[in-house]
Amino acid sequence: MGSFALPTGFRHLPGYFDRSAQEALVAEIRTVVAAAPLYVPRMPRSGKEMSVRMTNCGDLGWVTDKERGYRYQPTHPETGAPWPSIPSSLLKLWKNEAQFAPPPQACLVNFYDASAKMGLHQDKDEQEFGAPVVSVSLGDDCLFRIGGVGRSDPTRSLRLSSGDVVILGEQSRLAFHGVDRIYPGTSTLLKNGGRINLTLRRVTPKPCGAQTG
Template sequence: MADLFTPLLAEEPAREALADGAMLLRGLALPFASALIEAIHGIAAISPFRHMVTAGGHAMSVATTNCGAAGWVSDRSGYRYDAIDPETRKPWPEMPECFAALAELAAIQAGHAQFRPDACLINRYVPGARLSLHQDRNERDFAQPIVSVSLGLPAIFRFGGIRRNDPVRKFALHHGDVVVWGGPARLRFHGVAELKDGFHDQLGRQRINLTFRRAR
C-alpha cells in the first residue's frame, strides 16, 4: 500500500536521527496533506473530537478521535483500545487508504519495514493544549513502531528516554513532518509542549497529529 504515495515523492525527505530506532522525516507528508485533512473531516463527522478523561479524572487538553479497527480510549477505568466508539456506540470509522499508505511509507523510510497499522489516534491541539510525557504501552506488540504525523501549527516534540527521569530532547515539528520510533526507541517517553498561538492556512488555529499504531 505504501506504493500509493511513493510516485508522488519528488525527492527523499530530509532525515534527522533522534535516537537508535527513531527518525524525524522532514516534510514527508506535505504532498499528501490535502488528502489527509479531507479524510480527517470525514472521520470527525462520524466520530467527533472529544476531550477524554484520564484515569485520574482530569479532562485532557487535547481533543481526540480515532479511526481503524481499534481506537485508543481513556476514562476513569484506565487506558485501552476498543473497537467501539464509547460516544457513538458504533465502530470507529475505517482507516482511509491514504492514512495507511503514508504510515507504511514513513515506517519504510525510517527503516521499519512490514508495518501495517490497525489504529490511528487523531489528536487536535489548540493554543494552550499540551501532552505530558508518556509511553505508548497499550499495544500488544512492541516490535511494531509508532508513526506520528504533524499537520497545522508547529509544535515542540519532547523525546526522552526509557525512564521518566531521563533527559528530554526537544524538536520543532512543522506541517508535514513525520516522526517514527521503534526497536530500542519504542518505549521512550515522549510528549508535546504547550502549543503556541498562530494561524495555519489549511487548519487555522490548530494542530492535528495522527499517531499510527499496531494495537492488536
C-alpha cells in the same frame, strides 16, 4: 535542548507530506470526525480532562476514562459506533516507512488548540512493541520532547511543522515523549488554527500463519 543522542530507531522526516497532500489528509480527517466525533478524554482514577480532544479510526481505537483507564476498543466511547477506516494515504505511509509488514490497527487523532499540551508519556498500551509508532503533524508547529525509557532520563526538544512525520521504533519505541507547547499562527492549513496529530499503531501481534496486509 538536551545534549544526549536521540534514541536508536527515532526518525524525523521533515516535510514528508507537501501542502496538497496535507490538505487532502485534512479532508479525510474531517470525514473521520463526521463519523466519529472528537471528544474530551479523561485520566484514569482522577477523571481529570486532558487538554486535547481526540477520536480514532481503524479496527481499534485508543480511549481513556476515569472508570476503566487506558485501553483499545472497537467502538467510539460516546456513540457506540465502530471507528471509521484509516485513510489510504496513511496506510501507504505505514507501508513505505514503518518497516513492519502487518498494517496498523489504530490511528489516534488528537486535536490541539493553542493552549493544549501533552505530558511526557510512553505508548505502552499495545501488545505489539515490535511495530513502530508513526506520527503525522498537521497545522500549527509544536515543540515535541523525547527522552529515554525512564521518566527521569534526559530529554531533547524538536520543533515539528505541518507535514512532518516522526517514527518511534526500535529503542525509541518505549521512549517517553510529549508536546510542550503549540505555536499559534504558524500554519494556515487549518482554517481556525490548531494542530492535528495522527498516530498510527499496531496493537496486537499478527496471528501465526496469517497473511500480511
